[in-house]
Amino acid sequence: MAGLTLGETPPSNSRPRRQRLSARRARRQRAFRWAAVTVLAVFFLLPLLAMLEFTTRGAGGKRSFDTWRLLVDWGRLSETYPALSAGIIDSAGQVVLTVLLTLVLLVPTVIWVRLRLPRLRRLVEFVCLLPLTIPAIVLVVGLAPVYAWVVYFLGGSSVTLTFAYTILVLPYAYRAIDAGLSAIDVRTLAEAARSLGAGWGTVMWRVILPNIRSAVMSAAFLTVALVLGEFTIASLLNRSNVQVAINFLGKSSATMSVAVSLAALVLAFVLLFLLSLVGGRRRLSLVGGRRRFSLVGRRRRFSLVGRRRRGTPKENNS
Amino acid sequence: MPTVAQRSAEPASNPAPAGRGRLSRGAVNRSIARSSSLLGVVPFFAFVTVFLAIPTLVVAIGAFAGDDGRPTLANLAALANGYIIDAFVRSILLSAVTAVIGAVLGALLAYALVTAKEGGLLRRVVTAASGVLAQFGGVTLAFAFMATIGLSGFVTVFLRDNLGIDIYSGGVWLFEMPGLVLVYTYFQVPLMVIVFLPALDGIRPQWREATESLGGSTWQYWRRVAGPLLAPAFLGSTLLLFANAFSAYATAAALVSQGNLIVPLQIRTALTSDVVLGQQNLGKAMALGMVVVVAVVMGLYALLQRRTARWLG
Numbered sequence: 001m002a003g004l005t006l007g008e009t010p011p012s013n014s015r016p017r018r019q020r021l022s023a024r025r026a027r028r029q030r031a032f033r034w035a036a037v038t039v040l041a042v043f044f045l046l047p048l049l050a051m052l053e054f055t056t057r058g059a060g061g062k063r064s065f066d067t068w069r070l071l072v073d074w075g076r077l078s079e080t081y082p083a084l085s086a087g088i089i090d091s092a093g094q095v096v097l098t099v100l101l102t103l104v105l106l107v108p109t110v111i112w113v114r115l116r117l118p119r120l121r122r123l124v125e126f127v128c129l130l131p132l133t134i135p136a137i138v139l140v141v142g143l144a145p146v147y148a149w150v151v152y153f154l155g156g157s158s159v160t161l162t163f164a165y166t167i168l169v170l171p172y173a174y175r176a177i178d179a180g181l182s183a184i185d186v187r188t189l190a191e192a193a194r195s196l197g198a199g200w201g202t203v204m205w206r207v208i209l210p211n212i213r214s215a216v217m218s219a220a221f222l223t224v225a226l227v228l229g230e231f232t233i234a235s236l237l238n239r240s241n242v243q244v245a246i247n248f249l250g251k252s253s254a255t256m257s258v259a260v261s262l263a264a265l266v267l268a269f270v271l272l273f274l275l276s277l278v279g280g281r282r283r284l285s286l287v288g289g290r291r292r293f294s295l296v297g298r299r300r301r302f303s304l305v306g307r308r309r310r311g312t313p314k315e316n317n318s
Numbered sequence: 319m320p321t322v323a324q325r326s327a328e329p330a331s332n333p334a335p336a337g338r339g340r341l342s343r344g345a346v347n348r349s350i351a352r353s354s355s356l357l358g359v360v361p362f363f364a365f366v367t368v369f370l371a372i373p374t375l376v377v378a379i380g381a382f383a384g385d386d387g388r389p390t391l392a393n394l395a396a397l398a399n400g401y402i403i404d405a406f407v408r409s410i411l412l413s414a415v416t417a418v419i420g421a422v423l424g425a426l427l428a429y430a431l432v433t434a435k436e437g438g439l440l441r442r443v444v445t446a447a448s449g450v451l452a453q454f455g456g457v458t459l460a461f462a463f464m465a466t467i468g469l470s471g472f473v474t475v476f477l478r479d480n481l482g483i484d485i486y487s488g489g490v491w492l493f494e495m496p497g498l499v500l501v502y503t504y505f506q507v508p509l510m511v512i513v514f515l516p517a518l519d520g521i522r523p524q525w526r527e528a529t530e531s532l533g534g535s536t537w538q539y540w541r542r543v544a545g546p547l548l549a550p551a552f553l554g555s556t557l558l559l560f561a562n563a564f565s566a567y568a569t570a571a572a573l574v575s576q577g578n579l580i581v582p583l584q585i586r587t588a589l590t591s592d593v594v595l596g597q598q599n600l601g602k603a604m605a606l607g608m609v610v611v612v613a614v615v616m617g618l619y620a621l622l623q624r625r626t627a628r629w630l631g
């Protein structure tokens with residue numbers, strides 16, 4: 001770098017000029033940076049502010065927090081808007097069950113494939129990423145007959161949407177867990193534990209799982225955020241959740257539905273910010289080099305067919 | 319690689335065989351071990367078959383089946399109807415326009431971030447916020463915009479009362495295509511920041527210095543060095559944005575309660591309204607059409623991704 005900066009022209013003449021140039025460039029870049037960030041920040045913050053303003057409108061142009069007071073008073077809320085409180089309860093059930101089902105289904109499978117069936121790894125990865133190319137609106141068309149059977153066996157409760165949601169979160173959860181497993185040496189850990197007499201259950205539950213705890217956490221966070229925001233499948237299969245309730249409420253009480261929207265949004269914000277904080281601080285330098293768990297890091301590897309180069313520090317970018 | 323991995327996986331269960339008899343028994347054991355270890359993935363594949371493979375097949379087969387279950391091409395032929403073609407054209411137009419706007423604005427913002435200090439506060443805050451906003455779609459987004467520029471929204475009222483500007487003097491466009499473009503842009507820009515930032519990070523300062531030491535200007539650097547290197551990444555990200563907008567449903571559904579502007583809304587009608595005789599499977603044909611478009615776009619994206627990885631990987 002130093003050689004390049006000096007160049008081959010006589011340094012007495014070119015060096016100050018270049019420094020001047022780069023100083024000017026830095027100034028210009030700073031001006032551009034703040035202009036771009038400010039303009040876009042206004043665009044992105046305006047709707048959020050507008051929601052707050054909209055929900056605090058009172059009679060006679062005064063601010064009033066009645067809507068918010070109603071929203072935090074559960075008893076009164078379920079009396080006034082029974083559909084909304086039912087939707088919130090349904091969403092809570094869906095969130096808990098989807099997180100459980102996703103983790104129970106995915107974590108052991110991914111570990112097992114890594115340890116015992118490495119040839120299946122590509123297939124599992126492909127299957128897990130497949131939902132990214134099938135829009136939810138398409139999936140719901142095919143799910144309708146499947147759900148006829150689900151109703152037959154398990155009943156028509158809204159909680160049964162868990163199955164469909166598990167499919168929807170598969171790509172995100174897989175990426176998170178796979179990144180976590182790539183950062184540790186699963187094979188060595190497993191062999192060490194096995195050679196000390198541990199069964200496979202012990203290996204998974206007490207050896208590998210604690211090592212990928214933060215990956216599992218981020219998979220769970222993403223699942224929560226996605227399930228809380230899901231509307232397509234619930235609405236078209238005539239089930240209820242909080243988004244369907246908001247949409248339904250929008251026709252009668254716009255203020256309340258905007259308030260719930262803002263609350264749901266803030267909740268998702270907090271969840272994903274927590275996730276990105278966990279991701280930002282934690283750098284795994286055990287085996288995987290400069291890998292990081294972050295929303296951003298995972299997102300960028302969303303190519304279905306893209307090659308994956310293992311073990312190189314640049315892998316995050318590929 | 320798999321063979322090495324395979325071999326190292328097994329010695330735990332198979333101690334080194336001493337004679338020929340032991341060897342064959344070892345082989346038998348090994349094949350038993352392999353098939354029993356296949357059992358471990360049965361739950362996963364069973365679940366995926368029921369809730370992912372079967373729905374996909376239902377769509378794919380249903381698109382070619384008539385009301386009586388016999389194979390037919392009538393559903394696909396029905397796609398050529400004027401109103402369906404219009405919906406597809408509008409869908410593609412909406413996705414393309416928002417993808418391009420989102421890509422340009424997002425790339426500018428991403429470049430602004432790259433010039434900031436790495437690990438600095440600005441960059442961390444903006445990337446984290448982008449991560450959240452890119453996921454933020456659906457009903458909540460529609461309501462956010464109704465509260466902002468709806469008929470009694472914050473901005474609408476402010477402009478009317480204070481500046482005397484009526485943004486709806488030419489008709490209410492929020493619930494039409496222009497409204498959809500504006501609302502979709504809201505989640506496309508952050509997504510672009512997320513997917514394009516890594517490519518910009520891959521640009522090395524040495525390349526700029528090399529250009530300068532060879533006497534190149536800033537324009538030449540962008541035109542001859544950075545531009546061609548970033549072009550595949552930019553195009554690829556734009557395609558991803560296109561697919562993202564094309565498959566979005568919830569925002570449009572909450573915003574446009576009447577009418578079938580775009581394909582997802584057409585599918586909604588096909589699913590929820592009384593089925594017109596002879597068109598039971600039309601929704602499946604439209605769904606298949608969507609899958610084909612998304613698959614083509616994602617295939618191109620994968621190709622471009624490979625090209626990007628060559629330099630900026």
